[in-house]
Amino acid sequence: xxxxxxxxxxxxxxxxxxxxxxxxxxxxxxxxxxxxxxxxxxxxxxxxxxxxxxxxxxxxxxxxxxxxxxxxxxxxxxxxxxxxxxxxxxxxxxxxxxxxxxxxxxxxxxxxxxxxxxxxxxxxxxxxxxxxxxxxxxxxxxxxxxxxxxxxxxxxxxxxxxxxxxxxxxxxxxxxxxxxxxxxxxxxxxxxxxxxxxxxxxxxxxxxxxxxxxxxxxxxxxxxxxxxxxxxxxxxxxxxxxxxxxxxxxxxxxxxxxxxxxxxxxxxxxxxxxxxxxxxxxxxxxxxxxxxxxxxxxxxxxxxxxxxxxxxxxxxxxxxxxxxxxxxxxxxxxxxxxxxxxxxxxxxxxxxxxxxxxxxxxxxxxxxxxxxxxxxxxxxxxxxxxxxxxxxxxxxxxxxxxxxx
Ligand code: MG
Numbered sequence: 001x002x003x004x005x006x007x008x009x010x011x012x013x014x015x016x017x018x019x020x021x022x023x024x025x026x027x028x029x030x031x032x033x034x035x036x037x038x039x040x041x042x043x044x045x046x047x048x049x050x051x052x053x054x055x056x057x058x059x060x061x062x063x064x065x066x067x068x069x070x071x072x073x074x075x076x077x078x079x080x081x082x083x084x085x086x087x088x089x090x091x092x093x094x095x096x097x098x099x100x101x102x103x104x105x106x107x108x109x110x111x112x113x114x115x116x117x118x119x120x121x122x123x124x125x126x127x128x129x130x131x132x133x134x135x136x137x138x139x140x141x142x143x144x145x146x147x148x149x150x151x152x153x154x155x156x157x158x159x160x161x162x163x164x165x166x167x168x169x170x171x172x173x174x175x176x177x178x179x180x181x182x183x184x185x186x187x188x189x190x191x192x193x194x195x196x197x198x199x200x201x202x203x204x205x206x207x208x209x210x211x212x213x214x215x216x217x218x219x220x221x222x223x224x225x226x227x228x229x230x231x232x233x234x235x236x237x238x239x240x241x242x243x244x245x246x247x248x249x250x251x252x253x254x255x256x257x258x259x260x261x262x263x264x265x266x267x268x269x270x271x272x273x274x275x276x277x278x279x280x281x282x283x284x285x286x287x288x289x290x291x292x293x294x295x296x297x298x299x300x301x302x303x304x305x306x307x308x309x310x311x312x313x314x315x316x317x318x319x320x321x322x323x324x325x326x327x328x329x330x331x332x333x334x335x336x337x338x339x340x341x342x343x344x345x346x347x348x349x350x351x352x353x354x355x356x357x358x359x360x361x362x363x364x365x366x367x368x369x370x371x372x373x374x375x376x377x378x379x380x381x382x383x384x385x386x387x388x389x390x391x392x393x394x395x396x397x398x399x400x401x402x403x404x405x
Contacts, residue, residue, distance in 0.1 A: 027105030029289040031202050037170035037190070040154070041163040055172040056113035062159065062166060063385075064120040064152045070387030071119075072126040074220060074324065075227065076333050083223050086119050092219060093118065096273060097211035100303075103277045104284070106203050113168075114175030114208040121148025123384045124391040125337030132341035133380055136349075140376035147184060148384055149176050150191065156381060175205030199296045206303040210276065217316050218269050224324040225261060232261065238319050240312045244268050275309045340395045341383060347398055348379045354398065355382060 026032060033050040046054045059065055068086035075083035084092070094115035101111040122145045123129030130145045137143040150173060154165040173191050185192035194201060221241065224230040235241040244267040248260050255263070283302045289295050295302065305313060324330065348354055352363040352375060359382045366374030386394065396403040 024102050024105060024108065026107060027284075028291060029203060029284065029295050030105055031107045031110050031171045031204055031292055033107075035292075039167045039169055041167050043162075043167065050109060051169050052107060052110035052113055052172065055166075055168045056109055056116065058159070058166040058168065059113055059117045059120070059153070059172075062120070062153075062157050064157060065116065067385065067387050068119060068122075070389055071122055071124055072129070072337075072388050073216070073223075074126060074330065075223060076125060076337070076388050079333075080226070082226060084219050086122055089215060089219065090116050090119055092215040093208065093211045096214050096269065097207050099273055100207055100211065100276055100280075101204065104203070104207075104280060106207065110171055110175070110202075111204040111207055113172045114205055115211060117149060117153060117168075117172065117176050118178070118208055118212060119145070119149065120152045120176075121145045121150070121384065123148075123341065124386045124388045125334075125341070128334035128337040129341050129391075132338040133345065133383060136342060136345035137376060137380050140373045140380075143380050143384070144184075145384075146176075146178050147180065148381075150188070151381070156385070171202060171204065174201050175208050178205075178209050194296065200298055200301060201296070202292045203295055203303055206301050210303050210305070213313070213317075214269065214272050214276075217313060217320065218265055218272075220320050220324055221268075221316070222261070222265055224320065227324075227329070229327045229329065230323045232257065234323060235319070238316050240268055240271070240309075240316050244271070272305065272309060272313065275306050276303065279304050279306045279309075340391055343399065344383055344391065344395055345379060348382070349376060352379070355379070 031052070033052060036051050045051070049057070065087075068090060071086040073084040073086055073089045094112050097111045097115050098108050100106075101108045123133050123143075125132075130143065133143040152165075153168050153173065153176065157165050160167065170190060174194070177188070177191050180188065180192060180195045182195060185195035193199075200206065221230075221235065225232070225235075232245070236245065241264060245260070245264045248255075248263045248267065252260060252263070280303050283304065287294075287298055287302065289298065289302075304310075352360055352367075355363055355378075359378060362381075363375050363378040366378045368374075370377070383391070397405050
């Protein structure tokens with residue numbers, strides 16, 4: 001290491017103290033406001049905020065962010081008030097990632113911006129909605145929520161007179177685009193390049209990606225128990241849960257089940273977070289990167305869990321797939337959601353004059369420019385932007401004569 005002579009390990013040690021609430025010194029391999037690769041459209045530097053702070057603020061003020069309140073994570077919004085929605089999920093991802101970012105000397109605000117934006121392109125009804133829309137768009141370039149998140153911040157938000165979208169920095173956009181086919185990467189310019197060159201994104205982006213996984217694997221245990229799709233006894237076959245649950249029950253035998261479960265999940269998250277900090281610190285120490293470009297050119301991801309914890313996390317993930325995501329009540333809702341998306345797409349694609357005026361105009365313009373593909377993309381944008389309840393309402397308005405149009 002150069003500069004201050006700090007090593008990643010000593011950075012982590014220093015920030016463990018600073019992490020109590022004070023400012024954290026950025027590590028040399030973190031993203032820095034001053035060396036950002038900049039925005040697509042030229043803008044003066046913000047006067048009182050950093051560049052990534054401005055990104056984070058723009059995301060919070062966007063329409064797409066507010067819509068996350070009414071979008072499904074696993075449970076459709078009207079199923080209960082306590083289940084995670086896309087917005088509470090995004091906040092939990094951000095919380096987990098920020099803790100790790102501070103401990104590693106990464107840019108906390110950039111990390112937060114990426115986490116808050118990572119699901120902006122999600123359709124209504126969670127993955128069922130995305131799969132259905134992708135099927136509808138098969139002949140027109142497909143639909144992928146991750147690409148759509150980038151499209152939302154680059155093109156679809158209409159908040160500034162001088163440019164389309166939110167005009168975010170390269171680093172935030174790089175973090176939003178988690179994965180991408182080579183074919184799509186070629187159309188995306190600068191943020192697509194790393195997929196072609198097989199490079200890594202910055203550590204803040206890598207972190208947001210991993211925190212997403214940590215958040216949903218843990219909160220889906222909580223939501224699955226709340227929905228009574230799984231029972232505590234079933235979860236005892238999952239190492240990560242069983243270990244903490246046993247420790248909690250030994251220490252607090254008289255606590256209510258609810259408190260013991262929440263204490264267990266809290267500890268599960270804590271264990272993973274600590275493991276990621278330790279494992280990543282060791283990776284950073286071994287590779288000794290001196291800049292974000294060293295991170296980008298490194299052959300593999302550096303923000304990782306240890307092998308042992310990754311295995312345990314995978315076990316939990318498989319358990320959730322089997323017992324929660326494939327539960328008949330989730331599958332019933334999934335089937336209904338697919339039908340709604342397919343029918344909406346079909347009817348609007350066939351006759352764009354049924355679209356609300358602004359979308360109708362956009363569809364006509366896109367069709368004049370790009371033919372049927374353009375028309376399909378505008379219909380997909382319209383559907384992807386819907387909340388769960390708006391999609392159900394629009395479906396009723398289009399298919400049921402007694403509903404008001
Ligand atoms: Mg997510």
